[in-house]
Structures are given as structure tokens and as C-alpha cells.
Amino acid sequence: MDLKLQSPETIETMRKETREAYEAFQAMKLQLNMARGNPSPEQLALTMPMMNTISPEDSLITENGEDCRNYGVPNGIVEAKKLIGELLGVPADEVFVAGNSSLQLMFNCFQIAFTHGIAGSTPWCKQEDLKFLCPVPGYDRHFAVADYFGLKLIPVPMQADGPDMDMVAQYVENDPSVKGMWCVPVYSNPTGVVYSDAVVRRIAALKPAAKDFRVFWDNAYCIHHVVENPVTPLRITDACKEFGSEDMIYQFVSTSKVTFAGAGIAAVNMSKANMAQFSKEMGIQTIGFDKINQMRHVRFFGNAKGVTEHMKKHAALLKPKFDVVIEMLEQELKPLGLGSWNVPQGGYFISYQAPKGCAKRIVQLCKEAGVTLTPAGATYPYGNDPDDSNIRIAPTYPSVDALRKTMELFCLCVKIAALEQIK
Amino acid sequence: MDLKLQSPETIETMRKETREAYEAFQAMKLQLNMARGNPSPEQLALTMPMMNTISPEDSLITENGEDCRNYGVPNGIVEAKKLIGELLGVPADEVFVAGNSSLQLMFNCFQIAFTHGIAGSTPWCKQEDLKFLCPVPGYDRHFAVADYFGLKLIPVPMQADGPDMDMVAQYVENDPSVKGMWCVPVYSNPTGVVYSDAVVRRIAALKPAAKDFRVFWDNAYCIHHVVENPVTPLRITDACKEFGSEDMIYQFVSTSKVTFAGAGIAAVNMSKANMAQFSKEMGIQTIGFDKINQMRHVRFFGNAKGVTEHMKKHAALLKPKFDVVIEMLEQELKPLGLGSWNVPQGGYFISYQAPKGCAKRIVQLCKEAGVTLTPAGATYPYGNDPDDSNIRIAPTYPSVDALRKTMELFCLCVKIAALEQIK
Numbered sequence: 001m002d003l004k005l006q007s008p009e010t011i012e013t014m015r016k017e018t019r020e021a022y023e024a025f026q027a028m029k030l031q032l033n034m035a036r037g038n039p040s041p042e043q044l045a046l047t048m049p050m051m052n053t054i055s056p057e058d059s060l061i062t063e064n065g066e067d068c069r070n071y072g073v074p075n076g077i078v079e080a081k082k083l084i085g086e087l088l089g090v091p092a093d094e095v096f097v098a099g100n101s102s103l104q105l106m107f108n109c110f111q112i113a114f115t116h117g118i119a120g121s122t123p124w125c126k127q128e129d130l131k132f133l134c135p136v137p138g139y140d141r142h143f144a145v146a147d148y149f150g151l152k153l154i155p156v157p158m159q160a161d162g163p164d165m166d167m168v169a170q171y172v173e174n175d176p177s178v179k180g181m182w183c184v185p186v187y188s189n190p191t192g193v194v195y196s197d198a199v200v201r202r203i204a205a206l207k208p209a210a211k212d213f214r215v216f217w218d219n220a221y222c223i224h225h226v227v228e229n230p231v232t233p234l235r236i237t238d239a240c241k242e243f244g245s246e247d248m249i250y251q252f253v254s255t256s257k258v259t260f261a262g263a264g265i266a267a268v269n270m271s272k273a274n275m276a277q278f279s280k281e282m283g284i285q286t287i288g289f290d291k292i293n294q295m296r297h298v299r300f301f302g303n304a305k306g307v308t309e310h311m312k313k314h315a316a317l318l319k320p321k322f323d324v325v326i327e328m329l330e331q332e333l334k335p336l337g338l339g340s341w342n343v344p345q346g347g348y349f350i351s352y353q354a355p356k357g358c359a360k361r362i363v364q365l366c367k368e369a370g371v372t373l374t375p376a377g378a379t380y381p382y383g384n385d386p387d388d389s390n391i392r393i394a395p396t397y398p399s400v401d402a403l404r405k406t407m408e409l410f411c412l413c414v415k416i417a418a419l420e421q422i423k
Numbered sequence: 424m425d426l427k428l429q430s431p432e433t434i435e436t437m438r439k440e441t442r443e444a445y446e447a448f449q450a451m452k453l454q455l456n457m458a459r460g461n462p463s464p465e466q467l468a469l470t471m472p473m474m475n476t477i478s479p480e481d482s483l484i485t486e487n488g489e490d491c492r493n494y495g496v497p498n499g500i501v502e503a504k505k506l507i508g509e510l511l512g513v514p515a516d517e518v519f520v521a522g523n524s525s526l527q528l529m530f531n532c533f534q535i536a537f538t539h540g541i542a543g544s545t546p547w548c549k550q551e552d553l554k555f556l557c558p559v560p561g562y563d564r565h566f567a568v569a570d571y572f573g574l575k576l577i578p579v580p581m582q583a584d585g586p587d588m589d590m591v592a593q594y595v596e597n598d599p600s601v602k603g604m605w606c607v608p609v610y611s612n613p614t615g616v617v618y619s620d621a622v623v624r625r626i627a628a629l630k631p632a633a634k635d636f637r638v639f640w641d642n643a644y645c646i647h648h649v650v651e652n653p654v655t656p657l658r659i660t661d662a663c664k665e666f667g668s669e670d671m672i673y674q675f676v677s678t679s680k681v682t683f684a685g686a687g688i689a690a691v692n693m694s695k696a697n698m699a700q701f702s703k704e705m706g707i708q709t710i711g712f713d714k715i716n717q718m719r720h721v722r723f724f725g726n727a728k729g730v731t732e733h734m735k736k737h738a739a740l741l742k743p744k745f746d747v748v749i750e751m752l753e754q755e756l757k758p759l760g761l762g763s764w765n766v767p768q769g770g771y772f773i774s775y776q777a778p779k780g781c782a783k784r785i786v787q788l789c790k791e792a793g794v795t796l797t798p799a800g801a802t803y804p805y806g807n808d809p810d811d812s813n814i815r816i817a818p819t820y821p822s823v824d825a826l827r828k829t830m831e832l833f834c835l836c837v838k839i840a841a842l843e844q845i846k
Contacts (some may be wrong), residue, residue, distance in 0.1 A: 044492040048479040071465040071684040100713045107708035123550045144523040148707045260493040263715035284571045285530035290523045292686035
């Protein structure tokens with residue numbers, strides 16, 4: 001059933017029905033914020049036993065003999081480096097464990113490149129008209145960091161298997177002003193795409209025109225599966241070994257959506273050469289991050305298996321939420337051919353492609369009925385979605401019931417917006 | 424008794440005796456690192472009950488209804504802002520509570536000034552030949568931050584009541600390339616000097632030539648008294664109100680030497696105008712700091728009185744250590760007129776002024792007998808103490824007995840170095 005082929009009477013009836021349904025929603029005075037990928041209280045509760053992990057009588061001495069309570073150990077305690085290394089399949093000494101924010105580590109890498117330059121290159125603040133590749137739709141906070149340092153954000157379309165690598169290679173290998181690229185390789189924010197092995201290998205094989213080009217590989221969701229038998233994508237670090245391009249990658253990870261969004265631990269994995277510079281420059285700004293929280297995490301999980309077991313508990317909470325979103329979209333919008341969406345195997349988002357020109361209106365309609373979504377356009381550099389089509393649905397925080405209600409409203413708003421487009 | 428007036432025989436005898444005593448020390452194979460102002464294990468143990476402050480059953484919802492476990496609340500939880508505000512005598516909404524490192528907050532302020540400029544001024548990265556005032560002797564990590572951003576470090580002599588304010592005013596009020604000044608107003612690192620009210624008032628009254636001039640007021644030791652009735656210096660924030668210069672000050676504080684050096688909380692206090700910019704720019708790099716650790720601190724202390732009570736326990740551990748250092752200096756060096764030192768009322772250091780040209784040699788001699796001190800020169804910009812005289816003694820970490828032994832060695836090394844100077 002294509003709306004555009006319906007009779008004026010049918011359209012009129014649908015308009016009336018959807019308007020009435022919408023008014024009923026407004027009367028409910030919903031108040032729900034789904035703008036961000038926040039874990040739910042139930043997810044956060046999974047980690048509360050961590051509060052008992054360290055008692056006042058416990059030793060906080062690392063296996064290297066360092067006191068977690070005192071200054072020092074700027075790259076993180078060895079136990080935490082091993083844990084993260086095990087999860088990422090990289091050596092512990094190529095892991096730097098920091099505070100609670102991987103975004104801050106990404107920012108640190110930008111700051112170093114901007115103020116001091118990467119590996120002896122001219123600092124970005126002394127180069128002109130630099131560019132940064134941004135697969136779209138993508139993550140607004142990524143874009144904001146690159147924009148903050150004055151780099152021009154270049155959108156690169158995401159495809160079913162990762163970013164358009166022909167376009168990426170064209171930019172990276174020919175234009176020395178292209179200094180880097182954002183990647184969320186597993187359950188990409190918001191598309192849920194997992195980069196194929198071929199794409200990972202093409203990224204590793206890039207021969208950048210700029211020697212200070214870096215791939216910011218934000219592996220935020222590498223263990224955030226909602227299905228039982230997830231794909232196991234090729235590791236970028238393994239691919240880079242084939243091509244000798246280890247220095248091109250900064251890989252970020254955190255436990256923000258594993259333990260606590262507000263009090264997890266974050267880490268960056270990089271080659272020894274990159275690590276030498278990074279450690280040196282970070283040493284100017286801090287005498288070390290919170291090592292007690294690092295130890296708390298190590299003791300809570302024990303090892304990487306402990307982490308993956310913990311993630312199954314998250315999956316059990318998240319699966320019904322992803323299901324309800326897909327179910328409602330299939331039920332309400334598929335018959336009308338209104339938009340398209342991904343069915344992610346993990347991560348935190350469902351990416352909805354609305355009929356062209358409808359996204360802003362849908363978000364506005366939801367807002368006016370009490371549901372705040374991620375602003376339309378936020379998934380594009382400068383907030384500019386040329387099709388005004390992409391909407392990021394963040395299903396993790398609300399309860400299943402609230403989410404079902406919200407998705408009813410959402411689908412209704414899609415219909416209203418689509419009906420408004422018909423002259 | 425002046426060494427230079429002694430007979431060659433007396434000098435020869437002293438040389439022999441000190442050399443023998445030194446060899447005896449070397450035979451002991453001491454291994455002690457006093458390079459840094461680290462709290463001792465006994466001090467760290469004082470805070471271990473904090474590990475029980477939050478149990479798995481506890482709510483972690485702030486009084487504003489925010490969940491400490493989730494994302495958000497970028498400026499810190501209101502409970503922590505009130506606690507720090509109470510300690511500093513400033514409004515809670517002029518406090519930004521962050522992670523575990525005040526040094527990092529200082530770095531953040533530099534970074535913002537460098538990459539984006541303060542309050543609309545040209546970013547420092549686009550201005551040439553900038554300068555930063557550094558009271559000397561001072562703190563090497565402070566100097567390193569300003570140096571990292573390419574500012575020329577200008578030494579300003581510390582006097583008994585604070586930095587030489589005539590020199591400061593001369594620079595600040597006439598030279599627009601002077602962009603800031605380091606201050607440790609209470610128990611200055613390493614001199615132990617407390618700025619007098621007159622000095623605080625003169626700082627507040629400065630009329631900088633550069634409108635992006637800022638005083639980095641590192642109030643690291645504001646509650647770190649070792650005496651019972653400490654002086655209560657004029658608050659810079661109160662002084663600035665007199666002169667309308669509130670925007671000129673960034674005030675930093677942390678609990679690194681109150682709770683855990685590795686896992687405390689840090690904060691910056693600034694005017695509302697400064698805070699607006701700072702919050703906005705910090706919002707690019709993080710979605711918020713570790714709020715659980717902020718809440719842990721709030722619950723552990725309850726209020727500012729809880730903090731000052733806790734500090735008395737530190738004082739009880741530190742007083743005997745400060746005493747032993749002073750006692751040994753008085754006993755061993757005073758009769759020979761070898762050098763001078765301060766008798767601090769708090770803080771973490773004792774500043775020793777060796778006979779000119781002896782500091783490096785003393786540190787080397789201590790090192791070769793197994794005791795690592797802060798490198799001579801470290802308390803001056805670029806490691807350059809023109810008199811080769813200042814040595815920072817950090818008495819907090821060793822036990823009283825080990826410290827007595829170390830000070831024996833230290834005094835011996837001073838004598839050897841002084842004797843070597845006599846032709």
C-alpha cells in the first residue's frame with residue numbers, strides 16, 4: 001500500500017484517524033527522553049555487586065607492587081591492561097587504561113595532534129584546511145570533537161558492510177589534508193552495521209597521503225551483542241599486521257555500557273610507537289587515573305570471560321527492547337512502505353530511515369507528545385542530513401512497556417508526517 | 424662555625440670523618456624514593472573505610488534526582504559541589520567537580536586558552552611569544568604544563584609572604600604577552616609559604632594588560648595543616664570581590680592528599696562567566712566524570728567539618744615527620760651555618776637552601792647512597808636553579824625512623840658537598 005496512490009478520501013480518513021490518535025497520546029502527557037543511548041536502571045543494577053568488590057581490609061597493591069591508592073602508574077594498572085587486552089585480542093602493553101570516558105581519550109588524541117603533532121609531524125593547529133572523514137549516519141559526539149579542533153567534516157556514506165571504501169580510499173590516499181576517520185566498526189552508531197572483514201582489511205591497507213593520518217577506531221560496542229551467536233569480525237589490529245599499518249590505528253573501548261555509564265573504565269589500544277608519544281604527552285596532564293576503580297573492575301570480572309558472561313545479562317534485558325522496536329516498525333510502517341530500518345545484532349541503536357523530508361517533523365511531533373528523540377540531523381556532520389531522513393532510535397533506557405507505547409507514538413508520527421507530504 | 428675559616432687540618436679531619444660515615448651509609452644499601460610528595464601507606468589507610476561507603480543496595484540518586492551510575496551531570500553532582508564549595512567558601516554553582524586529577528583540570532584550562540581562547544580572545548596558539556609567571560622555587564608539574572603549551576616561563580622570586588608582587592605587577596600590568604601566573608597560596612610547593620593577606624589583595628587588584636590573563640590558583644594544600652592553630656589566609660575569591668576581578672582567577676583543589684592520591688576527586692572553582700565557557704568546552708570531551716566516586720566522597724565526609732576532622736588524622740601522622748626533618752637540620756647543619764630552610768605550618772614539603780652550587784652535588788651523593796630526592800633544579804623553570812641551591816624535601820612517605828636515617832644521610836651529604844667547595 002503506497003500512500004501516494006490512495007484516494008483523497010482514504011488520505012483524509014487516515015489524517016483524521018492519526019490526528020485523533022495523536023491527540024489521545026498528547027492527553028497521556030508522556031515524558032520520556034530517548035535522545036541518548038543510556039543504559040536502563042535494570043542494566044545499571046547488574047553491576048551494583050561491584051560496590052562490594054573492595055573492602056577496607058583489602059590490599060590494593062597491584063601484581064607489580066604498585067599501590068592503587070597512591071600517585072603513579074600513569075598508563076593504568078597491569079591487571080586492567082591485561083583484561084582489556086584480552087577482550088580486544090591485543091598485548092597488554094599496547095593498552096592504556098584511563099578514567100571513565102573513552103570520549104576523553106579520543107579528545108586527548110585530537111588535542112595532541114592539534115597542539116603538538118603526531119610523531120613529529122607539523123601540529124594540526126599549524127596546518128590549514130584539514131579534513132576528517134565521517135561515515136554517515138554516525139555519532140554526533142565524534143563529529144563534535146573533530147569540529148572542535150577545526151577540521152572540516154566530510155560525510156562518507158555507510159553501506160551494509162561499512163563505510164564506502166572507494167570514497168574513503170580516494171580521499172585518504174590522494175589528499176594529505178585528510179587527517180583521520182571515525183569508525184565504529186561493530187554495531188556502528190546508529191546503523192548497527194558490523195564492518196565486513198573486507199572493509200576492515202581495506203582500511204588496514206590504506207596508504208594515506210598524510211603521514212599523520214589516523215583511524216579513530218571506536219570499538220564501543222565490540223562485546224555488546226543482543227543475539228546469541230554474533231559475528232566475530234576481523235580485528236583491525238590483526239589486519240594491520242598484514243599491511244604493516246599498525247601505527248595508523250587508535251582503538252578505543254570502555255566499560256561505560258558494561259558496568260556504569262558514569263563510572264566505568266576507558267582504554268585506548270595503540271601501537272608501541274604511538275603509545276610512547278601518547279604516554280609522554282598524557283604525563284604532562286596527570287600523575288595517573290583512578291586506579292582503585294580500575295582494580296574494582298578487575299576484581300569484579302576476574303577475566304575476559306567474566307565480562308562476556310556479564311554482557312549476556314545485558315543482552316537478556318536488551319533483546320526484548322530491540323524486538324519491540326522492530327516488531328512495531330514491521331507492524332505499523334512496513335504495510336504502508338513508510339521508511340526502512342536495520343535489524344541490529346547488538347549495540348545500542350536502531351537506525352530508522354524515514355521518507356525523505358520527514359525526519360525533523362517526526363521528531364518534532366514526538367517531542368510535542370512528550371517523547372524526546374535524538375534530534376533529526378544529529379547523525380550527520382553539522383546536523384545536516386541532506387535527505388532529512390535518518391532518526392536514531394535509542395531503545396535501551398525505557399521499560400519494554402514504555403517503549404511499546406513510545407513506538408506506537410513514533411509510528412503514528414511517521415504516518416502523520418508522511419500524510420502531510422501528500423498534497 | 425664557618426667552614427671556610429677552619430684550618431686545613433680541621434677540614435681534612437672533617438673530610439675523612441664524613442667520607443667514612445658516607446661509606447657506612449652506602450654499605451647499608453638504603454633504597455628510598457623521596458622524589459615526590461606521596462602520602463604514606465598509613466595516611467592512605469585513613470581513607471580505607473570509604474570502601475564501605477556505598478553498598479550494592481544503596482541508592483545512587485542525587486538530591487537533584489540524577490543517577491550517579493549513568494551518563495550526564497557534566498559539572499559534577501550537586502552534593503560534591505556543595506562540599507567543595509563549603510571548604511573553599513564559594514557558592515556550589517561556581518564549582519566544577521571532575522575526575523581524580525586537579526592537574527588535569529589545570530591542563531584543561533590551558534588547552535582551552537590555547538586552542539580556543541579565553542572569553543573570545545585570540546587563542547594562545549595564534550599569539551606569539553607568550554609568557555607565564557612562575558614563582559620560584561615552585562612546582563615542576565605546573566611549569567611543565569605551561570611549557571607544554573609553549574609559554575615562556577618567567578621566574579618570580581618567592582618571598583616570606585608570597586611572590587614578589589612588585590615584579591608580578593610590573594609584568595602583568597604592562598606586558599600583554601603575560602597570560603597567567605601559577606600560585607600555590609597556602610603552604611606553597613615547596614617553600615611552605617602562606618601568601619599574606621596583603622599579597623592576596625595585590626593579586627586580586629591586578630589590572631592585567633592582557634584581558635585573557637588568568638591566575639592559576641592551585642589551592643592544593645588549603646586544609647593540609649600540620650600545626651593546630653593554622654593561619655586562615657584571606658580567600659582570593661573574597662579579595663576579588665573587592666576589586667571586581669572574579670574572572671581573573673581559576674582556583675583548583677583536590678582530595679588527592681585528603682583521601683587517595685590515586686582516586687580522589689578534583690575540582691575547579693571559577694566565576695560564572697568562566698564556568699559557562701569551561702562547561703561548554705569540557706562538554707565536547709566528556710559526558711561526565713565519575714559521579715559514583717564523587718558520591719563516595721560526599722558520603723564518607725558528610726560535610727566540610729568531616730573533612731577537617733579527617734585532616735587532623737593526617738596531621739597527627741605528618742607532624743612527627745616534619746619535626747624530625749627540622750630537628751636534624753637544626754642539629755647537624757645549623758652549627759656549621761650550612762644552608763637555610765623553612766619551618767612550614769602545613770603542606771607536603773620542606774624547602775632547603777643549600778650553600779650556592781651544592782644542590783646538584785647533594786642530590787647526587789644521596790642518590791649514590793640509595794636515597795632519591797627531587798632532582799636539584801626541578802623547582803625552577805627549565806630545571807634551572809641559577810644558584811644551584813634549592814632542594815625540595817618530601818618527608819611524607821617514609822616512616823619516621825627511615826626519615827631520620829635519611830636526614831642523617833642528607834645532612835652528611837650537605838657537609839661533604841660544602842667541604843668539596845673549599846679549595
